[in-house]
Amino acid sequence: MALVQYSDSDSEHELDDERVKIDLSTRKKLRGNSTSMTPADSRSSLPPLPTGFHDLYASSTRVSVRDDPSLHGGRKRVIPHVEGNWPTHIYLEWSPRREEMEVLSDVVQRCKTKLADDDSHIHSLLHSDLGVQLPLHISLSRPVVLATEQKHAFAELFENSIQESPIKPFTVIPETLDWVSNSEKTRWFLVMRIRKPPNDELNALLRISNQTLAKFNQPSLYESQTSITRSSKKRGSNKNLSLAGKYSNDDVTSQDLSDRFHISLAWCLDEPSLEIQEKTSGIDVKPLQSLKIIFNSVKAKIGNVVKSFNL
Template sequence: MALVQYSESESESEPDSPQRPTKRPRQTSNLGNQPSSLPPLPAAFHDLYASSTRVSVRDDPSLHGGRKRVIPHVEGNWPTHIYLEWYPTKEELSLLSQLIAQMEGQLDDHGTKLHSLLHSDLGARLPLHISLSRPVVLRTEQRQPFLEEFQAAMKQSNLSTFDVTLQSLDCVSNYEKTRWFYVLRAERPEDDGLNRLLGLSNQCLSQFEQPPLYELPQDAIASPKANDTRVAQADGQTRNDYSHCFHVSLAWSLTDPSSRERGQIARIHLRKVHELRIRFGCVKVKIGNHISSIPLRSGV
């Protein structure tokens, strides 16, 4: 439900209204300096308000900082995304904001503008994420079967909660080369949780004729060089290692940074960033505006 903002003139009584009550002086309070006694919001609360309000039924880049819609809006098609979600704390947000400012300072003055992904246009804090799929499209009749298939695969995998640390800065483009994202690369976690989740996601997507994320073409997988990217698993099997691909996007731009700018960004000091540990306890599946949260198993 959207909030309606009234102007001050609408919220006050007319000057000539009879028996107008006298305004009491506003009392100040120091409660803002005290820790809140209210319990934190449940994680599922954020899923209810994760989608922004649609301001146009057409693709209008002027409404979105110059961005163009990658997936056209078509009746009966449902944009779908699988990902891990991270809500940084205030301290973490402050650190990441400083990092974005440092990256912006390393860009030569040729019109490159960074758009932060930490806050909305209205200043609200936004979640960050690690993608486990491309932005894909499901048809209406595929939504429920796909979700049930992925939930079943997750349950059978018996994957546990895991931590992720961040290692380096980089700049990557989307598949269409229309936007460039300034990202923090993720370290490969214990038990290889990111690769395992990616494998589940790609496997389920392939059953619905959707493209995989990061996966090599079949001819590349068959080449001897591809053996360098494979990792052994506890069950004796091997799978491709895409640990170098997983990342958290912090900001974006419409222009590609130069090789010199990339080098300057890569040399930014990240000691405090390396100390961050991000705990992931569930996988999010967003189909249209509906978000399902699939928990990982607690404990080891």
């Protein structure tokens, strides 16, 4: 057993006492500084998270091995999980600053208040169930599925297309509030419609996304039914047209789809009634129109991996 060493010198006791005094003095100073700081000061003193931080944690934890809508507020999985298939989504991501989040939260709350008498059950997309702020996005593709052997080739082709394009970082401004559904009409979203940017970057990025996906026999986003039908007649077949939506690169049109782009703020399971839509259109959108949203990269989520491509 080791013996405990005791000092036989008064000088060592004095040195220890001096160390205690210095330590207590330092703690008091630190405590005084922390109490004088406001919560806003303490937040602003923290360095911002790296740009790619959220990409590392883009997937939520799986709590079931099968699709169980009761675990997700009644939501149903659009693409069933199949081994060897990789759900893929191309989008522009926006992480609002604190003052921007206050504007968005106020709009969502006013919408909930206006619709309080209706059985709408609106769920905010601004924060998770644990109160963590969530990034928002503009979709540039449908939820599609790539096979394992397609993943690398798709990412490489899409990255090359972005690098070869003349598109630079750009700014968009919200314009109006509206309700839109997903393609299956299983969920409805409260969205901000986006004003067309001066250099038409959204349409340009959508064309790159649609053209890339077409090479892998994946459906385009916002492709009009008219152009699909016309292209299918040209090929002499319309088999599984509504479900597959597969067409060649030549079928991807250059039409202006500026009125389709949006950022979702909240969701509900039931289609909003005409009365709900009218009440929503009556909400003041001037605070939203003061927001300037900057995008300097495009993201592609393939499975649980997020790849970011700089403009």
